[in-house]
Amino acid sequence: MRIIDVETMRRLEAETIAAGTSGYRLMRRAGEGAAELIREFAGNRFRRAVVLAGGGNNGGDALVVAALLDMPVTVYATRPLTELRGEARQAARDLPDHVHVEERTELDDSDFRPGDLIVDGLLGTGFAGELRPQFRNYIEVANRSGQPVVAMDLPSGINGDTGVADSGAAVEAALTVTFGYPKRGLFHGDGPRCSGRLRLVDIGLNAVEPGVGYGEAFFAADARRELPRFAFDIHKNLRGRLLIAAGSREYSGAAVLAANAALRTGAGMVRLAMPVSPRLPLPAALIFREFPAGREGCFAAEAARELTPWLEASSAVAAGSGWGDGPGLAEVLERLLDFPGPLLLDADALNLLSRRPELRRRRGTLVITPHPGEAHRLARGFGIPESADRIEFACALAERLHAVTLLKGARTVVAAPDGRWSVNSSGCADLAAAGSGDVLSGTVGALLAMRPDAPFEMTALGAWLHGMAGELGGRGLIADDLPGLVRLAVGGIAAGSASF
Numbered sequence: 001m002r003i004i005d006v007e008t009m010r011r012l013e014a015e016t017i018a019a020g021t022s023g024y025r026l027m028r029r030a031g032e033g034a035a036e037l038i039r040e041f042a043g044n045r046f047r048r049a050v051v052l053a054g055g056g057n058n059g060g061d062a063l064v065v066a067a068l069l070d071m072p073v074t075v076y077a078t079r080p081l082t083e084l085r086g087e088a089r090q091a092a093r094d095l096p097d098h099v100h101v102e103e104r105t106e107l108d109d110s111d112f113r114p115g116d117l118i119v120d121g122l123l124g125t126g127f128a129g130e131l132r133p134q135f136r137n138y139i140e141v142a143n144r145s146g147q148p149v150v151a152m153d154l155p156s157g158i159n160g161d162t163g164v165a166d167s168g169a170a171v172e173a174a175l176t177v178t179f180g181y182p183k184r185g186l187f188h189g190d191g192p193r194c195s196g197r198l199r200l201v202d203i204g205l206n207a208v209e210p211g212v213g214y215g216e217a218f219f220a221a222d223a224r225r226e227l228p229r230f231a232f233d234i235h236k237n238l239r240g241r242l243l244i245a246a247g248s249r250e251y252s253g254a255a256v257l258a259a260n261a262a263l264r265t266g267a268g269m270v271r272l273a274m275p276v277s278p279r280l281p282l283p284a285a286l287i288f289r290e291f292p293a294g295r296e297g298c299f300a301a302e303a304a305r306e307l308t309p310w311l312e313a314s315s316a317v318a319a320g321s322g323w324g325d326g327p328g329l330a331e332v333l334e335r336l337l338d339f340p341g342p343l344l345l346d347a348d349a350l351n352l353l354s355r356r357p358e359l360r361r362r363r364g365t366l367v368i369t370p371h372p373g374e375a376h377r378l379a380r381g382f383g384i385p386e387s388a389d390r391i392e393f394a395c396a397l398a399e400r401l402h403a404v405t406l407l408k409g410a411r412t413v414v415a416a417p418d419g420r421w422s423v424n425s426s427g428c429a430d431l432a433a434a435g436s437g438d439v440l441s442g443t444v445g446a447l448l449a450m451r452p453d454a455p456f457e458m459t460a461l462g463a464w465l466h467g468m469a470g471e472l473g474g475r476g477l478i479a480d481d482l483p484g485l486v487r488l489a490v491g492g493i494a495a496g497s498a499s500f
């Protein structure tokens with residue numbers, strides 16, 4: 001989905017209205033979509049919704065939501081609803097009687113209580129200049145309450161173009177529901193930190209013209225488009241054959257996580273090559289072999305030759321998770337780099353490549369999945385200037401290493417050597433846990449094995465599925481849970497579920 005700036009958003013809105021859809025219709029679609037997502041997010045965890053309504057259309061969206069929630073609702077309005085104009089006025093008129101409205105110049109801590117879900121409709125794309133004191137007070141008290149906030153369109157206080165909380169205060173949302181197209185500010189500055197989970201509601205705006213906008217963000221609609229579909233009479237050999245070369249004596253769990261994830265993502269066949277026998281039970285569906293190990297318990301150089309028959313039988317390879325460091329690994333890496341199909345390198349394989357950049361010779365597609373530490377080492381090894389802007393940095397790595405680059409973190413970036421890039425919309429802080437990256441390498445590896453011709457799209461899809469699995473898991477998630485949750489995310493998309 002194209003990321004756009006505020007000016008383009010206004011133009012598309014005006015053009016859509018000129019083409020015959022009323023502004024209030026757009027607001028209704030925004031509010032209805034948001035209410036549905038809020039119901040899903042809230043489940044039955046909350047006793048009351050507290051809607052913070054500003055004086056513009058962002059407030060209007062929140063009032064539409066207030067009318068549709070199936071729990072008690074209190075609206076704190078920054079100004080009398082009778083003073084609202086245009087579509088927001090209409091939304092105020094359509095509020096049912098059971099919605100309790102208070103006009104409040106100021107809020108204090110006693111205005112929120114445990115069991116409240118806060119809906120932030122203070123400021124959206126119309127926010128400009130210094131935050132007025134009343135709005136600063138609303139934002140600060142809401143944040144201080146510790147109750148989850150769902151932001152309409154943008155977290156209030158965030159500049160829609162730059163993502164910066166210009167006035168030093170912004171809503172810290174648990175979920176942001178953005179309307180029509182994702183705004184640039186959600187991906188820069190304070191945007192990722194303040195927006196929390198991200199969802200997009202299609203409100204039927206005119207399509208943005210090709211070439212207009214600023215880059216791509218990957219949402220559920222993109223996952224629906226990209227998920228490989230299989231004919232009813234498919235054969236396992238056509239559903240992707242992945243070789244995973246991973247693990248060491250110390251880190252056998254990494255290999256097992258990657259292999260489980262690859263199977264649960266739906267690869268037709270997964271082979272796991274490890275230099276030791278794992279301490280953990282392996283899924284019976286996995287094809288496993290122990291390869292020669294050196295004294296440190298890592299792959300020995302002989303493993304390189306012995307991998308040949310398995311490489312010849314694979315449509316993609318994922319390597320590097322839990323490799324550790326040993327003298328034989330450079331030879332193994334060189335052998336893998338000769339593989340003609342897509343090769344994904346993660347973790348210690350990237351660290352090795354950073355120390356030995358001269359090994360980077362390759363015929364086939366290379367996909368790299370560094371976390372920020374590994375990306376930093378790659379930048380040093382390959383002499384790439386590091387940028388604080390994650391999108392710019394991922395693009396520089398992709399270009400210089402000629403590799404599809406997945407730069408991990410909150411709002412993972414996937415960049416291609418040809419300059420395309422996409423920011424992932426799914427994911428949550430629960431993914432910041434040991435082993436979660438190993439699962440990602442198995443998931444992306446499986447997708448590359450299914451669609452070796454579309455490495456950029458499959459890598460972005462893998463990031464989205466992994467992020468969604470994290471969201472489905474939530475608090476208390478451990479990496480062992482993720483493969484099963486990836487399966488649920490794949491299944492939901494494949495079955496055409498309305499969720500996500």
Ligand SMILES: NC(=O)C1=CN([C@@H]2O[C@H](COP(=O)(O)OP(=O)(O)OC[C@H]3O[C@@H](n4cnc5c(N)ncnc54)[C@H](O)[C@@H]3O)[C@@H](O)[C@H]2O)[C@@H](O)CC1
Binds near residue numbers: 027058059127203
């Ligand atoms: N563009 C579109 O196609 C659609 C926009 N919609 C909603 O409309 C929003 C934009 O609405 P508006 O243009 O009315 O703008 P907003 O509602 O985002 O903001 C304008 C209001 O905020 C106040 N304001 C501006 N700067 C301020 C500051 N520094 N301190 C305190 N108050 C400030 C203004 O006085 C005005 O009342 C979007 O973010 C979205 O939520 C939706 O209704 C759906 C359609």
Ligand SMILES: Nc1ncnc2c1ncn2[C@@H]1O[C@H](COP(=O)(O)OP(=O)(O)O)[C@@H](O)[C@H]1O
Binds near residue numbers: 407409427
């Ligand atoms: N705050 C966060 N929000 C969303 N995703 C995150 C966050 N922190 C980490 N992740 C994701 O979790 C995974 C962690 O991978 P990695 O650092 O390689 O872990 P490990 O090496 O322990 O497996 C990556 O997919 C990364 O994008």
Ligand SMILES: [K+]
Binds near residue numbers: 120123
């Ligand atoms: K908002």
